[in-house]
Amino acid sequence: MxxxxxxxxxxxxxxxxxxxxxxxxxxxxxxxxxxxxxxxxxxxxxxxxxxxxxxxxxxxxxxxxxxxxxxxxxxxxxxxxxxxxxxxxxxxxxxxxxxxxxxxxxxxxxxxxxxxxxxxxxxxxxxxxxxxxxxxxxxxxxxxxxxxxxxxxxxATDHPVLRSGAKPGDVVAVCGSLGVAAAGLALLDVPISHLEWSKDEQALVVGQRRPAPPLAAGPAAAGAGATAMMDLSDGLLKDGRRMATASGVVIDFDSRTLKVDAQRLCSAAARLRTDPMEWVLGGGEDHGLLTTFPGALELPEGFRAVGVVKEPVRGGLASGVLLDGKLPESAQGFDHFEG
CATH class of the missing domain: 3.30.1330.10 (PurM-like, N-terminal domain)
Incomplete structure (x- = not known):
C-alpha cells in the first residue's frame, strides 16, 4: 500500500x-x-x-x-x-x-x-x-x-416562498453580498500570480471558494411576509429577470443602492481594469437572497432595499428588469451552456 x-x-x-x-x-x-x-x-x-x-x-x-x-x-x-x-x-x-x-x-x-x-x-x-x-x-x-x-x-411557514409572487408596489430587497464571488473568480482565472493578491483581493477569492449564504434570512423573510424570493446564483439582473418573468411584473433596480457593493471590489477591478458594477450586476455564486416585500412592511434584519416592483408597461416591457428606469446595457449573468 x-x-x-x-x-x-x-x-x-x-x-x-x-x-x-x-x-x-x-x-x-x-x-x-x-x-x-x-x-x-x-x-x-x-x-x-x-x-x-x-x-x-x-x-x-x-x-x-x-x-x-x-x-x-x-x-x-x-x-x-x-x-x-x-x-x-x-x-x-x-x-x-x-x-x-x-x-x-x-x-x-x-x-x-x-x-x-x-x-x-x-x-x-x-x-x-x-x-x-x-x-x-x-x-x-x-x-x-x-x-x-x-x-x-x-x-418555516405553511407555504414556500416562490419566485412568482412579486406584486407591483413591492420593495425589492437583497440579503448578502453582491459581486464578491465574481470578482474572486476573475482573480483566480487570470494568469497573474495569486502571490500578488492584496488582503482585500484574497478576501474576494475566499468569497468565491467558500460562499456564505445567509441561512437564517430565508425563514425570517418567509415569516415576515415576503411575496417572492430566490437564490442569487447567476447574477442580480439575470435572477431579477427570472423573478420578474415568473411574476409577470417589471423589477426596477436602483444603481445608487449598489454603490457600496461596487466599492468593495475596487482593488480587484483596478488590477483587472474592469468596471466593478459589472460584477455587482452580473456576477453569480454569492448565494445571497433576492426578495420582494409589501411596500409598507419593515424589512427584516439583514435585508436592504435595492429597487421596486412595477406594473408591466402597456405596449412596452411586459416583464423583465430595468436599471434606473432603463433597460440594462450589459451584465447578462452566468449561463452553464454559454462559452
Missing part, C-alpha cells in the same frame, strides 16, 4: 474510501444514516422541499487555476454544501438532510477526497444548518471530478 500522502482512490477502492470519508461527513443526527441503500429522513409537516446541484471540474471549479492557485477538496466540499443549502433557504425552508454523489478519477488523492468531506461538513456546521443530517450517497469513477448533492428542507 502506498504511503498515506500518495494514496489514490484507485489504490484504496470503494469500500476503503468510504471507510475514510463517511466518518468525516458529520451533520445532525439522522433516523438512519449512511450504510444502507437509502437514508431515512423525518418529514413532520407531511411535505418538504428538495434541491440538487452539481459541481464539475473545469466547468464549476478548477483543480489548478491560471493564477497558480490550487483548489482544495475542502473548498469544493464547502461550495457544494453552500449552494444547495442556499436553494433550500430561498424557499423559506430549513435544511434537514443531504446526500452526496462523487465521481472521481482513478488517480485522485485520497487525502483530497477526505478534505472534501470535511469541507462539506464544515459548511453545514459553520453556516448554521444545524438540523441538516448527512445521509450518505454514492461513489463512481469518471474522467473528471464532480460532486452532486441533494438537500431536503422543512418549510
Amino acid at each position: 502506498p504511503a498515506a500522502d500518495l494514496l489514490t482512490v484507485g489504490n484504496l477502492g470503494e469500500s476503503g474510501l468510504l471507510a475514510r470519508i463517511l466518518p468525516r461527513l458529520q451533520g445532525a443526527s439522522a433516523l438512519l444514516g449512511p450504510g444502507d441503500d437509502a437514508a431515512l429522513i423525518a418529514a413532520p409537516g407531511g411535505k418538504f422541499v428538495i434541491t440538487v446541484d452539481t459541481l464539475v471540474e473545469n466547468q464549476d471549479f478548477r483543480l489548478r487555476w491560471p493564477s497558480g492557485f490550487e483548489s482544495s477538496g475542502f473548498d469544493v466540499g464547502w461550495k457544494s454544501a453552500a449552494q444547495n443549502l442556499s436553494d433550500v433557504n430561498a424557499m423559506g425552508a430549513v435544511a434537514t438532510s443531504a446526500v452526496i454523489s462523487l465521481t472521481l478519477p482513478h488517480a485522485t488523492p485520497v487525502s483530497w477526497v477526505e478534505d472534501l468531506a470535511e469541507g462539506f461538513s464544515a459548511a453545514v456546521r459553520e453556516l448554521g444548518a444545524t438540523s441538516c443530517a448527512i445521509g450518505g450517497g454514492d461513489l463512481g469513477r469518471g474522467s473528471e471530478v464532480s460532486i452532486t448533492a441533494a438537500v431536503t428542507g422543512n418549510l
Whole structure:
C-alpha cells in the first residue's frame, strides 16, 4: 500500500474510501444514516422541499487555476454544501438532510477526497444548518471530478416562498453580498500570480471558494411576509429577470443602492481594469437572497432595499428588469451552456 500522502482512490477502492470519508461527513443526527441503500429522513409537516446541484471540474471549479492557485477538496466540499443549502433557504425552508454523489478519477488523492468531506461538513456546521443530517450517497469513477448533492428542507411557514409572487408596489430587497464571488473568480482565472493578491483581493477569492449564504434570512423573510424570493446564483439582473418573468411584473433596480457593493471590489477591478458594477450586476455564486416585500412592511434584519416592483408597461416591457428606469446595457449573468 502506498504511503498515506500518495494514496489514490484507485489504490484504496470503494469500500476503503468510504471507510475514510463517511466518518468525516458529520451533520445532525439522522433516523438512519449512511450504510444502507437509502437514508431515512423525518418529514413532520407531511411535505418538504428538495434541491440538487452539481459541481464539475473545469466547468464549476478548477483543480489548478491560471493564477497558480490550487483548489482544495475542502473548498469544493464547502461550495457544494453552500449552494444547495442556499436553494433550500430561498424557499423559506430549513435544511434537514443531504446526500452526496462523487465521481472521481482513478488517480485522485485520497487525502483530497477526505478534505472534501470535511469541507462539506464544515459548511453545514459553520453556516448554521444545524438540523441538516448527512445521509450518505454514492461513489463512481469518471474522467473528471464532480460532486452532486441533494438537500431536503422543512418549510418555516405553511407555504414556500416562490419566485412568482412579486406584486407591483413591492420593495425589492437583497440579503448578502453582491459581486464578491465574481470578482474572486476573475482573480483566480487570470494568469497573474495569486502571490500578488492584496488582503482585500484574497478576501474576494475566499468569497468565491467558500460562499456564505445567509441561512437564517430565508425563514425570517418567509415569516415576515415576503411575496417572492430566490437564490442569487447567476447574477442580480439575470435572477431579477427570472423573478420578474415568473411574476409577470417589471423589477426596477436602483444603481445608487449598489454603490457600496461596487466599492468593495475596487482593488480587484483596478488590477483587472474592469468596471466593478459589472460584477455587482452580473456576477453569480454569492448565494445571497433576492426578495420582494409589501411596500409598507419593515424589512427584516439583514435585508436592504435595492429597487421596486412595477406594473408591466402597456405596449412596452411586459416583464423583465430595468436599471434606473432603463433597460440594462450589459451584465447578462452566468449561463452553464454559454462559452
